[in-house]
Amino acid sequence: MPRVPEVTPENASPEQRRIIDTITRTPRGGLRGPFKVMLHSPKLADAVQNLGTFIRFGNSLKPRTSALVGMIVGRHVGAAIPFVGNAEIARQQGLGEELIQALKERRRPRFASPEDEAVYDLVTELQQNHQVSDVTFDKVVKALGIPATCELVGVAGYYTMVGLFLKTFQIQPPEGVANPFAG
DSSP: OOOSSOTTTTTOHHHHHHHHHHHSTTTOOOOTHHHHHHHSSHHHHHHHHHHHHHHHHHHSSSSHHHHHHHHHHHHHTOOHHHHHHHHHHHHTTTTHHHHHHEEEEEEEEOOOSSHHHHHHHHHHHHHHHHHHHHHHHHHHHHHHHHHHHHHHHHHHHHHHHHHHHHTTTTTTOOOOOOOOOOO
């Protein structure tokens, strides 16, 4: 149960309703995750949903790369929603159950590609050390290029913000979706 009441279309102010309508027109398709609580600050919710639309649906990264980032960050902060949602995308993109399970258990996965490994190293270093080594940075830039490296860091930052919001307000996965970190 979230720490504050959820904003719904039924109890939303006109400004909140406008943002809900915007969110439902994005590929998200509906109001979920942190937005039901974030809407208590409509300007924040609007800014985050705009950023999130780019991060989730408009960046230049491969879907598998964005999914890998979402799972790494979700696991690091213990936020089930980004982990579970991105694990489904990862499966569709061929990342495999072994990799997903390793991330869930906080183990270093075996990687099928040097690009995936470089992404893992960068995001893991950011989450654990709040900085990135020159070696890791150079590997990622070589694999992705500078513009995509910028977007990669942006994706990691977005999922970190979302994860911290979910944890602070104790927002759980929707009914019927198991929390992979419970128990």
